[in-house]
Amino acid sequence: MLKRILSGESCAECRLCCVFDRYDVWETPVFTEQLCRRIAAQKPEVRFVPKDGGYILRVESFDEEGLFRCPALTPTGCMLGDDKPFDCRIWPYRIMNVGGRRAITIASICEELYSRPLSQLVGLLKDGLAADIFAYADSHPEIVKPYYEGYPVLMFEPEKRYI
Numbered sequence: 381m382l383k384r385i386l387s388g389e390s391c392a393e394c395r396l397c398c399v400f401d402r403y404d405v406w407e408t409p410v411f412t413e414q415l416c417r418r419i420a421a422q423k424p425e426v427r428f429v430p431k432d433g434g435y436i437l438r439v440e441s442f443d444e445e446g447l448f449r450c451p452a453l454t455p456t457g458c459m460l461g462d463d464k465p466f467d468c469r470i471w472p473y474r475i476m477n478v479g480g481r482r483a484i485t486i487a488s489i490c491e492e493l494y495s496r497p498l499s500q501l502v503g504l505l506k507d508g509l510a511a512d513i514f515a516y517a518d519s520h521p522e523i524v525k526p527y528y529e530g531y532p533v534l535m536f537e538p539e540k541r542y543i
């Protein structure tokens with residue numbers, strides 16, 4: 381969904397968004413039941429926890445570097461390909477509940493996008509990405525995360541007007 385401003389090559393070289401430490405483990409993606417089944421078919425040891433209609437990974441331990449790698453991550457990339465969770469398709473954009481209102485924020489840890497001009501980051505949202513994110517969140521509220529300090533808000537959801 382971000383192909384217009386983020387190349388697949390940049391992501392393939394980085395994969396930072398697929399590895400978590402104990403401070404950002406809350407950032408692990410929300411999976412649909414179908415994706416859980418696909419992962420479990422190849423990695424039956426993986427456990428999921430229900431979350432508001434979706435599923436998140438049960439993180440039980442970290443490796444010797446203090447990291448947790450998403451079990452869908454393989455040496456050649458995400459085993460889910462283009463079917464990866466919506467959370468992953470929009471990262472580093474996030475949708476969060478900011479004081480009771482949905483808003484799109486950005487994770488500063490993605491250096492590639494965080495270094496772009498604000499006009500480019502917001503421009504992509506205005507060009508349809510924001511509408512897609514809010515629409516997806518309407519049917520999958522589980523992807524809306526509580527606001528996390530340090531995530532700049534790029535756009536609040538427009539107020540709905542009823543005439």
Ligand code: SF4
Binds near residue numbers: 409
């Ligand atoms: S599902 Fe795929 S893209 Fe998402 S965090 Fe896991 S490996 Fe990365």
